[in-house]
Amino acid sequence: MAAHGIQRHVLVLLKVAIWKFSNGSEPIVCLWDAEACSKAAASGHLSILMWLHENGCPWDEKTCHKAAKYGHFKLLEWARDKGCPWDSRTWSSAAKFGHIAILKWAHENGCPWDEETCSSAAQGGQFAILQWAHENGCPWNSWTCRIAARGGHLEILKWARGNGCP
Known part of the structure; x- marks a missing residue:
């Protein structure tokens, strides 16, 4: 770049x-x-x-x-x-911009994550990343659904709600 x-x-x-x-x-x-x-x-x-x-x-x-x-x-x-x-911003940035290899490496190397990782994936429309993060134990909160709705990411919103996201 x-x-x-x-x-x-x-x-x-x-x-x-x-x-x-x-x-x-x-x-x-x-x-x-x-x-x-x-x-x-x-x-x-x-x-x-x-x-x-x-x-x-x-x-x-x-x-x-x-x-x-x-x-x-x-x-x-x-x-x-x-x-x-x-810190957790490393996760959030990689999630929002679709850098799955970085996310997997960060996970293997102990980078801290938080709810912002999932909400950032939702914000960026990164459905596969949101699924991967959730399946690997990343926490989420209601901001994941709010941000998906605000961004017009219906598939993400439906999946998140269907998988227990508040």
Whole structure:
């Protein structure tokens, strides 16, 4: 996925900073916070994320969340292997945007999930993902049905109600 808007701006600044740093001078301007890592993750720039991490740039759960949202599986695997934290937003993003391989991997690797996973799948019209999540013990609540109804996802709404969703 190509970088857009602010993401492109941040990545250009990072590339300039990398060039200046590698040529013996310190960068003049560089965003050096968890947002830099999440922007690199959202854009799928593993090499940028690797450099940021290797040079002490902080990261947080948003890095994994953005990688999952945009389907950057290898980047997510690398970040988790290096100890990047994650939370239930990783699930929700992958569910909403249909990244079943990421969901299955996250499940196998202990990512926490909550009711938002099912409601996000419903919001994205991801029927197969909602079924898989429910069959694998993901909790749901009335928001799953509300969001399915609001989004016009009748098949999801019928299935969820028929399977005990409040």
